[in-house]
Amino acid sequence: MFVKSGDRFIPTRAGSNWSINFHYANENCRSPSQNHKAKDTTSDSSKDAVTYAALLRNELLGSGIETVQDPHTDERRHAVPSQDSHNFTGSLNGKICDNEVSPYSLSPLSNKSHKLLRSPRKPARKISKIPFKVLDAPELQDDFYLNLVDWSAGNLLSVGLGACVYLWSACTSQVTRLCDLSVDGDSVTSVCWNERGSLVAVGTHKGYVQIWDASGGRKLTSLEGHSARVGALAWNGEQLSSGSRDRVILQRDVRTPPSAERRLQGHRQEVCGLKWSPDHQHLASGGNDNKLLVWNSSSLLPMQQYSDHLAAVKAIAWSPHQHGLLVSGGGTADRCLRFWNTLTGQALQSTDTGSQVCNLAWSKHANELVSTHGYSQNQILVWKYPSLTQVAKLTGHSYRVLYLAVSPDGEAIVTGAGDETLRFWNVFSKTRCTKESKSVLNLFTRIR
Numbered sequence: 001m002f003v004k005s006g007d008r009f010i011p012t013r014a015g016s017n018w019s020i021n022f023h024y025a026n027e028n029c030r031s032p033s034q035n036h037k038a039k040d041t042t043s044d045s046s047k048d049a050v051t052y053a054a055l056l057r058n059e060l061l062g063s064g065i066e067t068v069q070d071p072h073t074d075e076r077r078h079a080v081p082s083q084d085s086h087n088f089t090g091s092l093n094g095k096i097c098d099n100e101v102s103p104y105s106l107s108p109l110s111n112k113s114h115k116l117l118r119s120p121r122k123p124a125r126k127i128s129k130i131p132f133k134v135l136d137a138p139e140l141q142d143d144f145y146l147n148l149v150d151w152s153a154g155n156l157l158s159v160g161l162g163a164c165v166y167l168w169s170a171c172t173s174q175v176t177r178l179c180d181l182s183v184d185g186d187s188v189t190s191v192c193w194n195e196r197g198s199l200v201a202v203g204t205h206k207g208y209v210q211i212w213d214a215s216g217g218r219k220l221t222s223l224e225g226h227s228a229r230v231g232a233l234a235w236n237g238e239q240l241s242s243g244s245r246d247r248v249i250l251q252r253d254v255r256t257p258p259s260a261e262r263r264l265q266g267h268r269q270e271v272c273g274l275k276w277s278p279d280h281q282h283l284a285s286g287g288n289d290n291k292l293l294v295w296n297s298s299s300l301l302p303m304q305q306y307s308d309h310l311a312a313v314k315a316i317a318w319s320p321h322q323h324g325l326l327v328s329g330g331g332t333a334d335r336c337l338r339f340w341n342t343l344t345g346q347a348l349q350s351t352d353t354g355s356q357v358c359n360l361a362w363s364k365h366a367n368e369l370v371s372t373h374g375y376s377q378n379q380i381l382v383w384k385y386p387s388l389t390q391v392a393k394l395t396g397h398s399y400r401v402l403y404l405a406v407s408p409d410g411e412a413i414v415t416g417a418g419d420e421t422l423r424f425w426n427v428f429s430k431t432r433c434t435k436e437s438k439s440v441l442n443l444f445t446r447i448r
Contacts, residue, residue, distance in 0.1 A: 059109065148161075160191050178217060187204065191203070192233035193214075230242050236280050236283070238253055317361055359404035370428075380425070
């Protein structure tokens with residue numbers, strides 16, 4: 001039996017016994033590095049075919065092609081002659097000539113084809129279509145409005161299962177139970193690590209926010225203030241923001257008495273998404289009222305309000321590469337990714353993903369992002385920005401992919417779904433993107 005309301009789709013379960021340990025299920029025996037290095041002969045062959053076709057057009061039709069379009073990216077390869085070329089391109093005076101083939105060359109190819117062949121080959125991007133690990137997570141709820149998975153800087157995964165929070169070490173695969181709220185008749189509705197990975201905040205169905213010391217396994221405090229479940233949490237240094245079904249966002253410093261709080265009231269329905277900007281100055285919040293709000297660190301009123309989405313806004317992510325760039329995703333009736341310049345309040349671009357957007361995260365090293373989806377395709381998409389071309393499409397979950405977290409090294413992600421599994425994927429490269437726009441028209445360039 002299932003209960004459906006709006007973007008919620010909650011299975012009614014019999015019994016309330018949670019397993020103490022995660023269980024391995026269909027784990028791929030290959031290591032992450034082996035998956036990452038798996039050969040993609042189809043990709044290489046298609047790239048060679050494009051180059052070969054351009055070469056034939058040069059020689060037979062005189063097309064004069066010097067660059068080719070990579071079939072898997074939107075970037076062009078430019079002809080850059082090698083400094084130690086062995087293609088007999090030296091002129092009579094012994095210098096390398098970039099513009100013409102040496103008259104002593106025995107090659108039958110034209111000058112344009114030589115430049116085409118000397119152009120550097122960008123290595124093909126290879127993303128494994130299968131997860132490198134799968135964990136069974138019994139009683140992982142299929143509720144769009146909850147946030148039950150987070151990955152710490154210390155490489156610990158926190159997962160809310162029913163009334164319990166479990167910690168799974170990515171280094172040792174050891175599992176520990178951090179807390180059990182069943183003794184209070186409560187359940188877990190959100191989890192969130194602080195930046196250092198020492199504290200984990202736990203939001204509950206009854207509206208409490210508990211702060212736990214992960215290494216000591218002890219509860220430090222329990223914060224009141226909300227009158228309904230807390231489905232969204234976000235740390236900003238020592239401050240913790242919590243969003244609730246009561247439509248209120250509370251900001252509290254965990255070092256001060258619980259009475260010191262800021263109440264942000266701008267949403268007319270449940271707050272289901274919260275994210276602080278990388279510079280710690282702005283908080284983005286999404287709600288079931290289809291609104292995306294941006295708050296600064298001092299005002300009690302939102303500084304910006306975006307109303308373009310046609311469904312609940314849970315998926316929110318700030319770009320770590322471009323100052324002020326924010327992306328949001330809409331629910332079932334919207335299905336769109338929308339990008340915003342919060343420095344100017346402008347809507348930048350949008351794309352229809354074809355299904356409910358459940359979560360978003362940027363790559364730490366390249367201008368790419370990953371989105372997870374629900375109705376109706378339950379897929380994981382990797383996008384290149386700003387072209388918004390799809391780098392990869394990953395499938396495997398049989399329910400909505402509601403939960404997403406990025407590993408501390410920025411290379412892997414974990415996804416969770418109502419099919420009660422956690423799947424680990426290698427999707428991002430560790431190579432930092434060196435391309436940056438130097439134009440004075442680039443609104444995201446920061447002046448220092």
